[in-house]
Amino acid sequence: MAQDTAPQPVRGDGGGPDKGPRNMMLDRQNPELLVPPPTDHGTVPNLRFSFSNAHTRIERGGWTREVTQRELPIATEMAGVDMALEPGAYRELHWHKQAEWGYVINGSCRVGAVDHEGRNFLEDIQQGDLWFFPKGVPHHIQALANGVEFLLVFDDGMFSENDTFLMSDFFAHVPKSVVAKNFGWSVDQLDALPEREKYIFQGEVPPPLTEDRVVSPAGDVPRTFKHRLHAQAPHRFPGGSVRVADTTNFAASTISAALVEIDPGGLRELHWHPTDDEWQYWISGHGRMGVFASSGVARTFDFRAGDVGYVPFAYGHYIENLGDEPLIFLEMFRNPRFEDISLAQWMANTPAEVISDTINLPRGMIEALPKEKRPVVR
Ligand code: MN
Ligand code: MN
Numbered sequence: 001m002a003q004d005t006a007p008q009p010v011r012g013d014g015g016g017p018d019k020g021p022r023n024m025m026l027d028r029q030n031p032e033l034l035v036p037p038p039t040d041h042g043t044v045p046n047l048r049f050s051f052s053n054a055h056t057r058i059e060r061g062g063w064t065r066e067v068t069q070r071e072l073p074i075a076t077e078m079a080g081v082d083m084a085l086e087p088g089a090y091r092e093l094h095w096h097k098q099a100e101w102g103y104v105i106n107g108s109c110r111v112g113a114v115d116h117e118g119r120n121f122l123e124d125i126q127q128g129d130l131w132f133f134p135k136g137v138p139h140h141i142q143a144l145a146n147g148v149e150f151l152l153v154f155d156d157g158m159f160s161e162n163d164t165f166l167m168s169d170f171f172a173h174v175p176k177s178v179v180a181k182n183f184g185w186s187v188d189q190l191d192a193l194p195e196r197e198k199y200i201f202q203g204e205v206p207p208p209l210t211e212d213r214v215v216s217p218a219g220d221v222p223r224t225f226k227h228r229l230h231a232q233a234p235h236r237f238p239g240g241s242v243r244v245a246d247t248t249n250f251a252a253s254t255i256s257a258a259l260v261e262i263d264p265g266g267l268r269e270l271h272w273h274p275t276d277d278e279w280q281y282w283i284s285g286h287g288r289m290g291v292f293a294s295s296g297v298a299r300t301f302d303f304r305a306g307d308v309g310y311v312p313f314a315y316g317h318y319i320e321n322l323g324d325e326p327l328i329f330l331e332m333f334r335n336p337r338f339e340d341i342s343l344a345q346w347m348a349n350t351p352a353e354v355i356s357d358t359i360n361l362p363r364g365m366i367e368a369l370p371k372e373k374r375p376v377v378r
Contacts, residue, residue: 011035032288032300039290042297045074047289050307051082057162059200061089062143067308069157075310077334078255078279079159081152082306085109085143088205092198093167095138098154101255102131102141103229103330105283107148110206113139113225118218121225124209125150128230130245132253138167145205151281155255155334169197223252229259239266240326240376247336256338258375260319262287262327266378268319270343273311276333280309285327292316303329316343342373 007027009015015035018027027034049072054065068079082105085091102111104127111131112122124144125131133139141150152161171179171193180187206212227250234241240263246256262268262285286304293299293315303309303319309329311317321327331338347355348369356363 007031007034009034011038029304030302032302036300037290040298040300042293042295042299044291044293044297044299046072047074047291047299047310048072048301048303048307049075050304052306054082061086061202062091062200064161064200066159066161068159070160072308072310074312075277075279075308076157077155077277078332079154079157080279080281080308081154081161082149083152083161083200084149085141085147085200086202087143087145087147088203089143089147090198090201090203091141092201093138093140094164095136096154096159096164097135098156098159099135099254100131100133100139101153101253101257101332102133103151103153103257103281104129105149105151107146108144109148109150110142110144110209110212111139111225113137113221114216115221118216119221120214120216120219121221122209122213123224123226125226126228129226129228130250130257131225132227132250132255133225134252134254142203142206151330153255153257153279153281153332166197166199168194172196221252225252227253229257234261235375237374237376239263239374239378240268240321242375244338246338254334254336256333256335258331258338260329260331260376262319262321262376263378264321264324264326266321266327266376269375269377270316270318271340271375272314272316273333273340275313275337275339276335277313278309278311279332280307280311281330281332282307282309283328283330285321285325286323287319287321287327289317289319340375342375344369345371345373 008017049067051065054067056063056065062085064083066081069075104125106127108126110124113133115137172195176187176190227245229245232243234243241261243259282303282305284305288300288302290300348371352363352366355366
């Protein structure tokens with residue numbers, strides 16, 4: 001699109017110029033909203049919110065912002081946090097009511113947790129690795145030498161990173177006499193205790209992992225909370241590739257994810273998910289997603305890196321790479337298993353005359369469809 005030509009809400013002989021006032025930058029970024037495909041119809045709730053439209057909390061040592069149900073009301077099942085820590089900085093020891101799935105976008109960090117039996121987990125997490133903490137399990141995150149940025153996904157749309165249970169905050173709200181009794185300390189040893197939460201704060205880059213480990217008599221957590229998603233061999237297809245992390249290869253996690261890469265010109269095929277809503281994080285590239293909401297209702301959205309997308313359970317949808325670089329995004333589900341239903345696979349495995357009679361296309365076209373799933377196509 002030429003930058004010197006104002007995009008106009010004109011399609012064929014419909015519509016007409018928008019003489020303003022208008023936010024031209026947003027109009028340029030959202031051609032599918034300004035001039036939707038004629039197949040769009042009716043009212044579909046908003047299914048996109050960018051982290052760039054979210055409030056950023058800035059602390060000494062890092063920053064964080066979140067896209068939850070408050071920002072994106074349709075997103076009832078999951079919420080996401082984008083957080084960055086400077087070298088050595090901490091996301092403080094804490095716990096919460098929701099399960100947490102974390103993915104390192106760049107840099108690296110050390111994450112630790114201790115479960116209800118006192119079993120240990122302490123690992124370094126590199127770019128492309130992920131972690132999972134069950135609800136209620138206390139944990140912390142500390143950036144290594146190059147700092148870190150990561151995505152957190154929670155299995156509750158109303159989660160807020162500002163409403164977690166912090167160790168410092170707990171200590172600040174228990175009488176010192178009780179603290180002293182609990183740990184076998186004396187009250188006059190406790191003057192340095194924080195008076196309020198720390199949340200994100202600066203620390204020193206930790207020593208090598210082997211020097212930092214604590215040996216619990218109860219041992220390590222029985223199923224590791226770390227998974228190396230990028231180390232996994234992708235399933236490649238003409239048009240892109242897919243890596244799935246779910247309970248089949250990451251046993252601890254009750255949240256499943258697919259990391260999808262779509263080549264320029266490629267398409268994440270027409271499909272839907274039979275169990276849960278889909279929460280998306282767009283990592284790089286740009287494209288559009290069309291959703292079909294039944295009853296003749298459909299809408300198309302533009303997406304780019306840093307956006308969150310959401311697809312309600314059972315809505316038919318596709319994602320098309322409209323750029324000249326790979327489009328990479330995460331599909332996330334509040335379900336231990338990743339499941340999708342392919343329109344093409346359904347058709348290919350149904351008697352061809354049934355499909356032919358339904359969509360008025362020759363039987364030969366139906367019979368030529370591959371019977372195996374092809375999540376991305378060109
Ligand atoms: Mn957490
Ligand atoms: Mn999907």
